[in-house]
Amino acid sequence: MLKISKDRITEIFNTVAESKSLYLPVNREDGQAEFKKYENGMVLSENLNTLRSAKDFFFPQTENLVDFKMEGKNIEVIDVREECEDFVIFGVRACDARSFTILDKVFLADPVDSYYKNRRDHGTIVTMACTRPSETCFCGSFGIDATEPEGDAVCYTDGSSYFFKANTEKGEAFINSVSSLLEDGDTAELEKVQAKTKEILAKLPLSNLSTDSFGGEKLNELFKSEKWAELSEACLGCGTCTFVCPTCQCYDIKDFNTGNGIKRFRCWDSCMYSDFTKMAHGNPRLSQVERFRQRFMHKLVYFPANNNGEFGCVGCGRCLSRCPVSMNIVKVMKALEEK
Amino acid sequence: MQEAIIKRAKELLADGSVNRVIGWKKGEFVYDITPAVFETAEEIDADFVYNELTSANVSKYLVKETKKDGKVLVFLKPCDTYSFNQLTKEHRINRENVYVIGIPGGPKLDVEKIKAKGITGILNITNDNGTLKIETLYGEETMPFADAVSTKCENCKSKKHVVFDELIGEDGDITDTNRFEMVEKLENMTSQERFDFWRDQLSKCIRCNACRNICPACTCEKCVFDNPDLGTDNKAAADSFEENMFHIIRAFHVAGRCTDCGECSRVCPQNIPLHLLNRKFIKDINSLYGEYQAGEDTTSRAPLTDYTFDDCEASIVHERGAE
Amino acid sequence: MNNDTLIPYIGVVTDIRQDTPDVKTFRVVSPEGQKVFEHMPGQCAMLSIPGVGEAMFSITSSPTNKEFMEFSIKKCGCLTNWLHAMDVGQQITIRGPYGNYFPVETELKGKDLLFIAGGIGLAPLRSVINYVRDNRANYGNVQIVYGSRSKDDLVDYQEIIDEWLKDDGIEVNLTIDNAQEGWDGHVGFVPTYVKELAPSTSKTVLVCGPPIMIKFTLEGLKELGFKETQVYTTMELRMKCGVGKCGRCNIGNKYVCKDGPVFRYDELGELPDEY
Numbered sequence: 001m002l003k004i005s006k007d008r009i010t011e012i013f014n015t016v017a018e019s020k021s022l023y024l025p026v027n028r029e030d031g032q033a034e035f036k037k038y039e040n041g042m043v044l045s046e047n048l049n050t051l052r053s054a055k056d057f058f059f060p061q062t063e064n065l066v067d068f069k070m071e072g073k074n075i076e077v078i079d080v081r082e083e084c085e086d087f088v089i090f091g092v093r094a095c096d097a098r099s100f101t102i103l104d105k106v107f108l109a110d111p112v113d114s115y116y117k118n119r120r121d122h123g124t125i126v127t128m129a130c131t132r133p134s135e136t137c138f139c140g141s142f143g144i145d146a147t148e149p150e151g152d153a154v155c156y157t158d159g160s161s162y163f164f165k166a167n168t169e170k171g172e173a174f175i176n177s178v179s180s181l182l183e184d185g186d187t188a189e190l191e192k193v194q195a196k197t198k199e200i201l202a203k204l205p206l207s208n209l210s211t212d213s214f215g216g217e218k219l220n221e222l223f224k225s226e227k228w229a230e231l232s233e234a235c236l237g238c239g240t241c242t243f244v245c246p247t248c249q250c251y252d253i254k255d256f257n258t259g260n261g262i263k264r265f266r267c268w269d270s271c272m273y274s275d276f277t278k279m280a281h282g283n284p285r286l287s288q289v290e291r292f293r294q295r296f297m298h299k300l301v302y303f304p305a306n307n308n309g310e311f312g313c314v315g316c317g318r319c320l321s322r323c324p325v326s327m328n329i330v331k332v333m334k335a336l337e338e339k
Numbered sequence: 340m341q342e343a344i345i346k347r348a349k350e351l352l353a354d355g356s357v358n359r360v361i362g363w364k365k366g367e368f369v370y371d372i373t374p375a376v377f378e379t380a381e382e383i384d385a386d387f388v389y390n391e392l393t394s395a396n397v398s399k400y401l402v403k404e405t406k407k408d409g410k411v412l413v414f415l416k417p418c419d420t421y422s423f424n425q426l427t428k429e430h431r432i433n434r435e436n437v438y439v440i441g442i443p444g445g446p447k448l449d450v451e452k453i454k455a456k457g458i459t460g461i462l463n464i465t466n467d468n469g470t471l472k473i474e475t476l477y478g479e480e481t482m483p484f485a486d487a488v489s490t491k492c493e494n495c496k497s498k499k500h501v502v503f504d505e506l507i508g509e510d511g512d513i514t515d516t517n518r519f520e521m522v523e524k525l526e527n528m529t530s531q532e533r534f535d536f537w538r539d540q541l542s543k544c545i546r547c548n549a550c551r552n553i554c555p556a557c558t559c560e561k562c563v564f565d566n567p568d569l570g571t572d573n574k575a576a577a578d579s580f581e582e583n584m585f586h587i588i589r590a591f592h593v594a595g596r597c598t599d600c601g602e603c604s605r606v607c608p609q610n611i612p613l614h615l616l617n618r619k620f621i622k623d624i625n626s627l628y629g630e631y632q633a634g635e636d637t638t639s640r641a642p643l644t645d646y647t648f649d650d651c652e653a654s655i656v657h658e659r660g661a662e
Numbered sequence: 663m664n665n666d667t668l669i670p671y672i673g674v675v676t677d678i679r680q681d682t683p684d685v686k687t688f689r690v691v692s693p694e695g696q697k698v699f700e701h702m703p704g705q706c707a708m709l710s711i712p713g714v715g716e717a718m719f720s721i722t723s724s725p726t727n728k729e730f731m732e733f734s735i736k737k738c739g740c741l742t743n744w745l746h747a748m749d750v751g752q753q754i755t756i757r758g759p760y761g762n763y764f765p766v767e768t769e770l771k772g773k774d775l776l777f778i779a780g781g782i783g784l785a786p787l788r789s790v791i792n793y794v795r796d797n798r799a800n801y802g803n804v805q806i807v808y809g810s811r812s813k814d815d816l817v818d819y820q821e822i823i824d825e826w827l828k829d830d831g832i833e834v835n836l837t838i839d840n841a842q843e844g845w846d847g848h849v850g851f852v853p854t855y856v857k858e859l860a861p862s863t864s865k866t867v868l869v870c871g872p873p874i875m876i877k878f879t880l881e882g883l884k885e886l887g888f889k890e891t892q893v894y895t896t897m898e899l900r901m902k903c904g905v906g907k908c909g910r911c912n913i914g915n916k917y918v919c920k921d922g923p924v925f926r927y928d929e930l931g932e933l934p935d936e937y
Contacts, residue, residue: 030455030610031454031455031456032455032609032610046457048459051608051609052545061545061546061575062575065666065668065669066668066669066670068712068713068755070712070713073749073751073752073753074753075672075712075753075754075755077669077670077671077672077755079663079669081663081666083663106907107907109906109907111666111667111905112664113666113668113907114663114664114665114666115666115668118663132459132460132477133460133476134459134460134461134476135368135459135460135461135462135475135476136368200460200476200477203476204476205367205368205462206367216915219914219915219934220932220934223914223934223936224934233375233376234373234374234375234400236549236552236553237548237552238547238548238549238551238552238553239545239546239547239548239549239574240545240547240549240606240608242547243545243546243547243608244545244547244608249907249909250908250909250910251902251903251907251908251909252574252575252902252908253668253716253902253903253908254574255712255713255714255715255716257713262712262713264712265575266668267574267575268574268575269574269902269908269909269910270547270574271909271910273548273565273574274565275565275567275572276900276910277899277900277910277911278900279898279899279900280738280739280742281738284899284936284937285936290936294912297914298909298912301915302912302914302915303915305914305915306915320367320371321451321454322608324395324549324552324553324605324606324608325373325374325395325553326366326370326371326372326373327373328371330367331366331367331373334367
């Protein structure tokens, strides 16, 4: 497999960044990693994952949809869309890579969301195989192999080198663009590292988390479960889980009067919020019990019901470490599967 | 300590003094502890946990819980008792429906500070005389306890319980802290440096509302930021101005009522030091209107809702702003 | 870049009719004077005044109307207040059509039809009624039971009197909640009236109105021997995108904007009770 020694990875970044915007996880002052646009001198984070998910690249927290000019009784509709420039995201983990295929099922389904597709078409995803999964990881429960991530191209490491493999044409183009820096490398050590990672994955505390009790066919049974009241008791109704989640994609559309026309923008929304389903004449989800239930039913029941059994969770573990009251999908799944 | 708490909770449930207990429930790991209501001794035996990783201030849950029938038992750390008093003062808690047991507080651990040291795959954490022994998927690690102390406990303002019906353990004293040190540092910056500091911090905000929703001072029935009818709702930071305004307005709204419990910074998923905004207000109130600690009692009038002839002239505030 | 459904068209309001004290019917065409888009009975459109809001409304006019679309809108919130205040000639934005429609070309074909509507609930049904009237040979007998709080609150009263009542094979039963001067028709709630009328169970039912009316009507129909598979209704929940992506109008795994708004009662019964 083609490889580059670890201490030369910056050369890859510099080469890519010459022609395209390159984003990679970089550590902040507080030790948390976040995707940053690469500039010379930036160091690739060694953290397992970024604090925010990689969904931001394709589905940003806010984006302008369309502008309007209002004049007397007339309205002018201004299409503000522009063809996105090519960009590369380097170092996406297996969980986040899978989240893109989940988001695709929403945004690329008819009618295609052109805003999302524009970015998707122009983005190349280079994933990074995991070597140090954490106790909060449970991607395996959703059929994800952290040592063999999806993505246009995959990067593996054996500790001293980075190896590259292309999965798609975009991935090949990425590798070709840096091929002068790569050399053929022996993968013996890499195979050992992967085998060791697989051993760790098998003994993760959540490795036995099962999805058997969930799916579209369990819709009414799970909806009616009496456990939702207790499970949602501590929930603050904030949007932390939603916003750090790589697969949460609910959004709101709002207008903003700039004083010189109207900007219609879309922004992330959360089913955990009290006004999410509020109408002029009432609200079908009056308490946090219903709102909490919606979020987990969506991921574990409704989404698979509509998408051939695929769950709307990738087991990245962000909600496990970020929920202010430590309530999360794993606790919900474990509680609901107890008969 | 956990054993004593569990024993007392079960006694009070058994003799009918209370019919529910608010406490903390253990999770999947050693650190993911969730506030919970317990109704039986069995539930308590199975899941109740109180240790150095139990940080959540549960006083705000009493707003909801004390409206229900029957009496609820709550365990409050010293800092939580200030929130309790403040909520009582604001008539948010029905005092008659709650039995308060004061329990010793921190310093608590913040597992994120351990993870930030590159210690991941955490399976267990034990405290061995000031050294944390952390069992991980990748072997055992150690680090000083002091390096993993939660930000909210770094400048503990009080070991004293300002309200309780009974105590487990000894009561402490109000501590002599240097909690305004960082505020002073910010004050000594040039306005541009200070602006840059806050822009850098607040630009991380994802508007998840965790700070607001955990905050014991934020108990409005309908938050101004949630009201589409007013046009003041803003779920997303549409621009940097809005991003700043949310936190600044919130700090204004809780000024004089914030007890400095530190929950806002504890829960912020982006690690924004939000408590510094509140501390700035506390420090200013202390210097402009005299020393005041919100939640210290349930009867005194708060400086911003009280008028005295000694109040500083509005012009002083105005002049300070011009600096 | 291809068109995106979130980018709306311009619609011009060419006529405004005050139907009841709080319902107005708006006629909308493109700036070129054409229909903005084609639709089927029961489908909806997103109307908006930029800066004020955007909301989903049922298209009241029949697809057989080739000149314009109509929307009967009740004044009940920020956007609808604005719409009620506007004058002829005002432009609005419009996008759609969204959702499914009453199966006028399949299940309903050749059937005797019973329409039951309450208040503004006539809006989506009016589209079907006029579609059926314009394709009269394809359907059997038509019975319309329509009720409102008072005579003044009967939406499209003039069209009912002038046109529907004069059609052959169409029976119209009107009712109002309380007796009032100048009304010699039936007085009483819709569900009770339906039971009194005891329509033949061979009919296929299309019902629309306030949730409480629908609930009792359905109970009454069941008592009369109607099966859930014979009854269709439309649902309404908060919507933003209109295409099943923004994630808020779901009942179970069904999105009202995309999989609805028309549901057959047995389908609705399989979904969680959260609407």
